[in-house]
Amino acid sequence: MEKLELIEKDNQAILKPLLSTTVLFITFQEEKEDFTLAINEKGEMEKTLSVEKPHLTFLGERNEIIDLLHGDISLQHLVELGTVKVKGSFRALLKLEAILWLTDGFFKNSNLHF
Numbered sequence: 001m002e003k004l005e006l007i008e009k010d011n012q013a014i015l016k017p018l019l020s021t022t023v024l025f026i027t028f029q030e031e032k033e034d035f036t037l038a039i040n041e042k043g044e045m046e047k048t049l050s051v052e053k054p055h056l057t058f059l060g061e062r063n064e065i066i067d068l069l070h071g072d073i074s075l076q077h078l079v080e081l082g083t084v085k086v087k088g089s090f091r092a093l094l095k096l097e098a099i100l101w102l103t104d105g106f107f108k109n110s111n112l113h114f
Helices: 003-015 062-069 075-081 090-103
Strands: 024-029 034-039 045-048 056-060 084-088
Touching: 024 090, 056 062, 056 090, 062 075, 062 084, 075 084, 075 090, 084 090
Parallel strands: 024 056
Antiparallel strands: 024 034, 034 045, 056 084
16 A cells, blocks of 8 residues: 555545535635635545535635645634635634644645646
8 A cells, every 4th residue: 555545544534523414615716716615525625616605715816825725824824914814604614724734735635726
């Protein structure tokens, strides 16, 4: 078994208690493009069409949103700087932050391109 497979299995073990049977919808709005990510109960993620009421909406510049998703900068720091704003459920925000920090690269290691 390769190291990457072990890491993926470990991440799934961490994510399982965090993810419910409800898909988590996160919308990112920037100047040029809006996109929505859907994360299901298995930890699988895909870009999807915009949804009417996402659980979270991030407003900011593309580079900062990518840095946030890759774990290069904390959401708290971006909010303090005033460069990213967040709307939505506090519970969904806590869930996303847990995914970001516990998996160390959940979005960075995905096959999605932002």
